[in-house]
Amino acid sequence: MGFGASLAFFVVGAVLAFAVKWEAPGFDLQAIGWIMMCVGVISGVVTTLLARRRRTPSDQVVEDDLVNTVDMRDQTL
Numbered sequence: 001m002g003f004g005a006s007l008a009f010f011v012v013g014a015v016l017a018f019a020v021k022w023e024a025p026g027f028d029l030q031a032i033g034w035i036m037m038c039v040g041v042i043s044g045v046v047t048t049l050l051a052r053r054r055r056t057p058s059d060q061v062v063e064d065d066l067v068n069t070v071d072m073r074d075q076t077l
Contacts, residue, residue, distance in 0.1 A: 001043040010040030 013036025
């Protein structure tokens with residue numbers, strides 16, 4: 001899951017846990033909301049750790065490109 005899915009799980013879970021007052025027989029919507037919020041937080045942490053692991057210094061390639069610049073104000077025609 002990415003950051004967007006993690007945030008969506010958290011937001012939908014928060015709505016279910018705090019804003020919905022409707023009761024469904026056999027379902028505890030507040031508990032489902034709390035579970036979805038926990039899934040959102042855990043998946044956000046895992047996504048962050050995996051994204052950080054992909055960017056290790058050994059994977060980065062650095063190239064030095066020197067560009068010669070000429071200041072046209074110093075030249076006389």
